[in-house]
Amino acid sequence: MSSPASPPDVRQRLRALPSVERLAQALARSLAADAAPAGHTPAEQRAAAREAIARLRAELRQQPTTEATPADLLARGLDLARQRLAARPGLIPVINATGVILHTNLGRAPLAKAALDALLAVGQGYSNLEYDLSAGERSRRDRHSEAHWQALLGCEAALVVNNCAAAVWLVLDTLARGQTALISRGELVEIGGGFRIPDIMAKSGVRLCEVGTTNRTRLSDYEAALANAPDVRLIVRVHPSNFRLLGFTERPSLAALAALARQHNLLLFEDVGSGLLADLAGCGLDDEPSPARSLAEGTDVVTFSADKLLGGPQAGIIAGRQALIARIRQNPLLRVLRADKLTYAALEATLRLYRTGQTDAIPVLAMIRQSPADLDRRARRLARSIRRQIPPGSATVTLEAGQSVIGGGCAPHVQLPTTLICLSPRHLAAEELAARLRCGTPPIVARIVRNNVVGDPRTVLPAQERDLVAGIVRSLA
Numbered sequence: 349m350s351s352p353a354s355p356p357d358v359r360q361r362l363r364a365l366p367s368v369e370r371l372a373q374a375l376a377r378s379l380a381a382d383a384a385p386a387g388h389t390p391a392e393q394r395a396a397a398r399e400a401i402a403r404l405r406a407e408l409r410q411q412p413t414t415e416a417t418p419a420d421l422l423a424r425g426l427d428l429a430r431q432r433l434a435a436r437p438g439l440i441p442v443i444n445a446t447g448v449i450l451h452t453n454l455g456r457a458p459l460a461k462a463a464l465d466a467l468l469a470v471g472q473g474y475s476n477l478e479y480d481l482s483a484g485e486r487s488r489r490d491r492h493s494e495a496h497w498q499a500l501l502g503c504e505a506a507l508v509v510n511n512c513a514a515a516v517w518l519v520l521d522t523l524a525r526g527q528t529a530l531i532s533r534g535e536l537v538e539i540g541g542g543f544r545i546p547d548i549m550a551k552s553g554v555r556l557c558e559v560g561t562t563n564r565t566r567l568s569d570y571e572a573a574l575a576n577a578p579d580v581r582l583i584v585r586v587h588p589s590n591f592r593l594l595g596f597t598e599r600p601s602l603a604a605l606a607a608l609a610r611q612h613n614l615l616l617f618e619d620v621g622s623g624l625l626a627d628l629a630g631c632g633l634d635d636e637p638s639p640a641r642s643l644a645e646g647t648d649v650v651t652f653s654a655d656k657l658l659g660g661p662q663a664g665i666i667a668g669r670q671a672l673i674a675r676i677r678q679n680p681l682l683r684v685l686r687a688d689k690l691t692y693a694a695l696e697a698t699l700r701l702y703r704t705g706q707t708d709a710i711p712v713l714a715m716i717r718q719s720p721a722d723l724d725r726r727a728r729r730l731a732r733s734i735r736r737q738i739p740p741g742s743a744t745v746t747l748e749a750g751q752s753v754i755g756g757g758c759a760p761h762v763q764l765p766t767t768l769i770c771l772s773p774r775h776l777a778a779e780e781l782a783a784r785l786r787c788g789t790p791p792i793v794a795r796i797v798r799n800n801v802v803g804d805p806r807t808v809l810p811a812q813e814r815d816l817v818a819g820i821v822r823s824l825a
């Protein structure tokens with residue numbers, strides 16, 4: 349325990365604190381040296397400096413025995429002020445060095461260059477969002493991208509809404525409100541962010557009839573439920589994307605469910621989730637369901653996200669039989685869930701890359717396909733560059749074999765081999781270095797493993813490499 353310091357002692361220590369003005373100036377200089385200045389106003393900078401000094405003052409009062417020079421206090425104040433600025437709301441780009449490809453907290457899929465070009469082209473002026481250019485009259489926005497879906501999925505019709513959760517809700521509400529839907533107990537999942545299948549079914553006014561057990565559901569369980577439950581309209585199949593049941597498990601094939609649905613004049617709806625359209629053979633994603641395969645096996649309607657394995661903007665896709673999609677188009681709540689023009693622009697541009705065989709231009713797919721050899725080369729190059737620029741003795745930089753993951757609740761069992769860059773700071777705790785990296789411009793989000801700050805090159809875009817190195821160098825300076 350530290351002995352209480354006498355008041356004159358504290359007063360002397362407090363005198364070593366920089367003034368708010370001095371810290372604000374140092375902060376302004378430090379921000380100006382950032383690779384991509386975030387544009388904080390002078391008022392925001394002064395407020396951050398003031399809060400940092402207040403915090404430092406409190407720290408000094410609490411631990412009056414700590415020896416700190418004015419230079420130490422200024423450096424600590426700068427850290428705190430930058431943390432205050434980083435804590436302010438506002439959407440800014442960050443560098444994802446976590447190795448989690450579809451990081452939901454970091455915005456899921458980075459967009460392809462073609463999608464960004466389309467955003468710019470459509471966003472900076474007017475567009476034919478709800479206008480038929482050949483007829484010269486009003487049209488509907490929900491026709492955009494439909495031809496792409498027909499070509500890519502072999503579906504009769506398709507519709508875009510705000511996200512997959514909205515898509516699921518709209519399908520249930522339109523096709524089975526007031527009626528009963530059968531679903532296996534093994535598929536009553538929580539997807540994340542409060543999206544639970546039983547809740548969404550209840551909200552859409554669909555009666556839920558649970559079938560089978562958590563680990564085993566047979567076709568005969570569906571048949572038994574059909575004999576007992578009143579007014580069944582729908583069989584719902586949900587891809588339990590974010591967890592895997594191992595061992596004694598069973599569920600009927602989609603084709604068997606489709607046959608059962610036809611036999612009883614029911615509809616089969618599958619929520620596929622991740623929207624895999626590309627061939628990712630050899631990447632461990634063999635049992636990831638694809639919407640095209642789901643439809644081919646006899647599903648009447650499928651839903652999936654556009655910003656997961658598809659690699660596009662946030663959107664939810666509903667695809668399937670013409671008559672059903674037509675009914676969903678008539679649902680007045682489509683207006684509530686509709687996608688905006690920027691979403692259509694980015695989505696259509698991304699789908700065009702699929703149709704022209706340029707899927708390597710889709711960042712999510714390029715990241716998944718990066719070979720271990722390429723990743724190792726990149727990690728080595730980055731580590732060399734970091735070692736060359738950091739102050740001598742400030743940290744050791746090593747390489748280690750590791751694993752990247754898909755993330756976004758997709759394929760939790762898949763681990764992609766990678767090479768990690770491990771930073772072991774000499775004069776800082778790993779948590780402190782990680783906090784500095786997060787509060788830099790652009791912020792860098794990394795993992796902490798065994799007292800090292802660990803970065804995975806897989807999720808760092810090639811264009812961000814320079815900022816990554818510069819950010820690390822600044823944080824260790």
Ligand SMILES: *Cc1c(COP(=O)(O)O)cnc(C)c1O
Nearest residue numbers: 511512513539587589620621653
């Ligand atoms: C991710 C996911 C959803 C939710 O998708 P959002 O686009 O995030 O709304 C729904 N169902 C499944 C199976 C999913 O994997």
